[in-house]
Amino acid sequence: MDCICLENIVPDVFGAQLHASEVWGCRLNLAKGKKYLIEAASGTGKSSLCSFVYGMRKDYSGRIMFDSVCAGELDERQWRKVRLSSISIMFQDLRQFRELTAFENVVLKNSLTGYKTEGEIKEMFFRLGLEEKIDSPLGLMSLGQQQRVAFIRSLCQPFDFIFLDEPVSHIDDENASVMSSMLADELERRGACVVTTSIGRHLVLDYDKTLSL
Amino acid sequence: MKLLWKLLRHHISIARFAGFSLASIIGLVIVFASIQFYCDVAPLFSGKDSLAGKEFIVISKDVDTFRSLSDGVESFCRQEIDEIRAQDFVSDVGCFTASSFEVYARIGLRADGLAMSTDLFFESVPDKFVDVESSRWEYTPGSRMIPIVLPRNYLDLYNFGFAQARNLPQLSEELISMLGINVEISGNGKEDAYQGVIVGFSDRLNTILVPESFMEYANKEYGKGNDTGVSRLIVELDKPADERVAAYFSGKGYSVSGNGDANSKMKFFLCVAVGAVAFVGLVITLLAFYILVLSIYLLIEKNIEKLRNLLLIGYSPMAVSVPYIVLVCMVNLISVVLAVPVAFLLRSIYIGLLAPLFTDVAGEAVVWIPAVILFVLLTLMNSAVILCKIYRIRA
Numbered sequence: 225m226d227c228i229c230l231e232n233i234v235p236d237v238f239g240a241q242l243h244a245s246e247v248w249g250c251r252l253n254l255a256k257g258k259k260y261l262i263e264a265a266s267g268t269g270k271s272s273l274c275s276f277v278y279g280m281r282k283d284y285s286g287r288i289m290f291d292s293v294c295a296g297e298l299d300e301r302q303w304r305k306v307r308l309s310s311i312s313i314m315f316q317d318l319r320q321f322r323e324l325t326a327f328e329n330v331v332l333k334n335s336l337t338g339y340k341t342e343g344e345i346k347e348m349f350f351r352l353g354l355e356e357k358i359d360s361p362l363g364l365m366s367l368g369q370q371q372r373v374a375f376i377r378s379l380c381q382p383f384d385f386i387f388l389d390e391p392v393s394h395i396d397d398e399n400a401s402v403m404s405s406m407l408a409d410e411l412e413r414r415g416a417c418v419v420t421t422s423i424g425r426h427l428v429l430d431y432d433k434t435l436s437l
Numbered sequence: 438m439k440l441l442w443k444l445l446r447h448h449i450s451i452a453r454f455a456g457f458s459l460a461s462i463i464g465l466v467i468v469f470a471s472i473q474f475y476c477d478v479a480p481l482f483s484g485k486d487s488l489a490g491k492e493f494i495v496i497s498k499d500v501d502t503f504r505s506l507s508d509g510v511e512s513f514c515r516q517e518i519d520e521i522r523a524q525d526f527v528s529d530v531g532c533f534t535a536s537s538f539e540v541y542a543r544i545g546l547r548a549d550g551l552a553m554s555t556d557l558f559f560e561s562v563p564d565k566f567v568d569v570e571s572s573r574w575e576y577t578p579g580s581r582m583i584p585i586v587l588p589r590n591y592l593d594l595y596n597f598g599f600a601q602a603r604n605l606p607q608l609s610e611e612l613i614s615m616l617g618i619n620v621e622i623s624g625n626g627k628e629d630a631y632q633g634v635i636v637g638f639s640d641r642l643n644t645i646l647v648p649e650s651f652m653e654y655a656n657k658e659y660g661k662g663n664d665t666g667v668s669r670l671i672v673e674l675d676k677p678a679d680e681r682v683a684a685y686f687s688g689k690g691y692s693v694s695g696n697g698d699a700n701s702k703m704k705f706f707l708c709v710a711v712g713a714v715a716f717v718g719l720v721i722t723l724l725a726f727y728i729l730v731l732s733i734y735l736l737i738e739k740n741i742e743k744l745r746n747l748l749l750i751g752y753s754p755m756a757v758s759v760p761y762i763v764l765v766c767m768v769n770l771i772s773v774v775l776a777v778p779v780a781f782l783l784r785s786i787y788i789g790l791l792a793p794l795f796t797d798v799a800g801e802a803v804v805w806i807p808a809v810i811l812f813v814l815l816t817l818m819n820s821a822v823i824l825c826k827i828y829r830i831r832a
Contacts (some may be wrong), residue, residue: 234528271698280749298468300754319662319746332440 225290225310225332225385228254228277228417232286235272246435249286255269256384257342259429262421264437270421271316273437274387278313279303307378308337312383315420318374318391322363326354329362334380351402354416375403379410382428386411388420404428438759441747445760448739453732458772465811467622467718467775470783474802475711477788479704488534493566493673494682495533496521496691512666526682531563533644534652534670538624539660540775543631544616557620560644561652562671573636576651583620583631588648589638591648610638624659633722642671643694710783726815728769733761737826744830745785754827758820765819772814780804 227361230252233351234242238247242249246270247262254260265272275281276385277288288295290306298306320329334340340348349358352372357365362373371394378386406425411418420427468696498511515534523529536559543554544755567574567586574584589610596607618633639646645674647655674682686693781804 278749279441307749316795318455321743321746323444323447324440328440328443332747333750335440377750410470 225306226256227291228290228385229289230254230277230286231289233273234282234285234290235269235276236273236285245437247437252435254385256417257415258417258432259411260417260419261426261429261431262419262437263434264421264423266267268349268437270423270437271389274313274315274389274421276306277387278311280319293415307387309382310384312378312381312386314378314386314388315394316376318370319376320362320370320374321363325359326362326365326369327358329373329389330377330380333377338381340381340417344359345376345380348379348406351406352376352399353402356385366394368396368399371395372403374398376389381415383416384414385417385419387419390421390423390428392425400425402428441752441757442760443732444743444747445740445757448736449764450732453728453735454768457725457729458730458768458775460728461722461769461772462776462779464718464721464725464778466783468715468722468811469718469780469807471711471715471718472803472807473780473784473804474787475707477784478655478707478791478803480492490602493641493671494686495669495671495694497691497694498667499690506633508535510545512668513670516666518670519671521670524666524681526685527672528675529565529673531566531671532667533671533675534561534649534656535668536652536658537661538622541621541623543619543621544613546558546586557650559647559655560669561649562645564649566673567646569637573634574648575593575652576648578650578654581629581631582635583651584620584635584636586637586639586642587635588643588645589640591645592638592641616735622655622663627659629659665790700806722811722815725772726818729819733765733819733823734766734826737761737823739783741830744827748830754824754830758804758827760819761823762816765823766816769816769819773808777804777808 227299230247230250230418232249232251234249238248245268246252260271262273272281272284276284277295279298282296282315290310297423321332324332327345330345332341334345346355346358349355352375354369354372354376357369362370365373371391375388378388386407392403395403407418407427408429418429420429454661482787498513512692518530518532521527540557540559541554543552544556563572564574569586571583576583592608592613599605600607614635618635620631620633622629684692744757748754779804784802
């Protein structure tokens with residue numbers, strides 16, 4: 225997938241009250257290889273945008289195009305393929321499994337594609353200061369630690385686009401900068417596009433474009 | 438798969454599944470035992486009989502004292518036979534032909550010459566009423582072999598009366614069929630020796646049957662020449678339970694015997710009783726199945742957020758269904774595997790109870806057939822329900 229094009233997307237909840245925005249109601253091209261930062265206040269629809277692109281919600285008007293294919297027309301099987309090979313996401317609410325350990329959460333995702341080796345996964349845990357938490361049940365970990373695990377999980381699959389929804393909201397600067405450099409390496413290696421959202425603090429990357437919702 | 442199981446096994450209630458298993462085992466045991474019971478007992482009511490499998494009766498005219506004192510046997514005339522044939526509950530009528538010659542039979546039992554011998558008589562009915570392989574039930578004039586069908590109770594008389602009283606060996610049907618009978622036929626100034634071959638037994642007819650072709654030949658050869666007339670008729674019925682049957686024949690003053698429908702009635706009642714019991718078992722099994730479906734629904738509902746997240750990170754509905762399908766497979770398997778020995782236990786109990794009444798209870802052990810069928814069927818239905826439910830979760 226080389227391009228995600230948002231054509232006049234407006235969430236249904238907005239109705240007629242559309243504020244000035246560089247995303248909603250506009251035509252926006254997200255191109256592979258670029259880095260985008262979406263900054264906005266809370267409640268302006270950052271997570272909605274991620275849900276629309278990831279196919280979790282369809283309560284919007286307009287069209288989302290994956291290259292020349294309309295996302296609204298994909299069936300279950302095609303969505304699975306997109307989620308396994310083209311688009312990765314780190315949910316704002318993380319959507320991890322508290323019953324499993326941190327490592328198992330990552331392996332559960334990685335085993336679908338076998339994209340990373342066990343060694344590579346452990347290396348990522350190590351870089352993010354989670355080596356001692358690797359076998360801890362996720363439910364016993366702090367939100368910041370869970371966010372780092374979710375970040376690792378989002379890297380454990382092939383992708384052309386990665387959406388990170390407020391990835392550093394509970395993470396200290398030191399870890400945030402490690403995440404930035406890990407992400408930069410991954411993006412460069414894959415030639416992928418990143419879209420991160422933020423309400424203030426954000427991952428430090430050399431963004432090609434900063435958009436406001 | 439291990440991780441999926443670790444994730445999805447939460448909320449599994451052992452008590453609920455134990456409840457299901459118990460209900461299911463009760464239902465399955467009833468189904469299995471009734472099917473096995475039917476297979477064991479039904480053959481007792483349908484012992485192989487050499488006379489036509491259809492329902493028939495034998496009718497004769499009542500024997501009264503005056504007739505006994507006068508000229509012998511009352512026989513049916515052509516007109517009476519046609520009238521019986523014309524009744525709409527009668528599908529066929531055959532005449533008994535009696536022998537008009539003398540028969541003397543001898544069975545050698547021991548090498549030392551001990552033998553039984555007796556005066557006998559032969560009768561014949563049209564071949565179509567005799568259910569013996571046609572190649573064994575034929576006689577070519579001049580041959581010295583006569584196929585014979587014996588009443589089974591003659592053998593019982595010998596085995597349980599004569600043999601015990603005289604300390605002689607009891608004979609099985611197979612053995613006596615192999616032994617054969619030496620038959621001497623005389624009359625009309627001739628006397629010849631024949632070899633009788635027992636080709637079958639009958640519970641329903643109290644006479645010694647030979648093929649019609651032999652009877653014709655022998656009556657001509659050794660007979661006194663006078664037509665003995667038809668004293669008994671074999672009547673094949675459409676519906677033996679038809680109440681007009683008894684009314685018609687008693688109205689005519691005919692006596693009815695060889696009534697084979699007692700067994701068929703028994704078999705019918707057996708069918709109904711076993712069917713009703715099996716039905717109850719099946720209903721219990723289906724209710725248990727319903728409990729299992731509800732348990733699985735509850736389990737899926739409790740884990741729905743996890744399932745949705747699994748689907749979101751790229752798991753297929755099929756993949757996340759597998760743990761549940763394996764679960765019901767195991768639970769069903771446990772139920773069936775526990776139900777089968779219980780059914781066999783019940784079988785040994787009723788066989789013990791029936792043994793004094795019947796010599797040869799027990800057909801083949803067939804429980805495993807319904808066991809496999811029900812296991813596959815229940816598991817397939819469970820799996821379909823699970824897949825439907827999971828496919829309905831929107832990622």
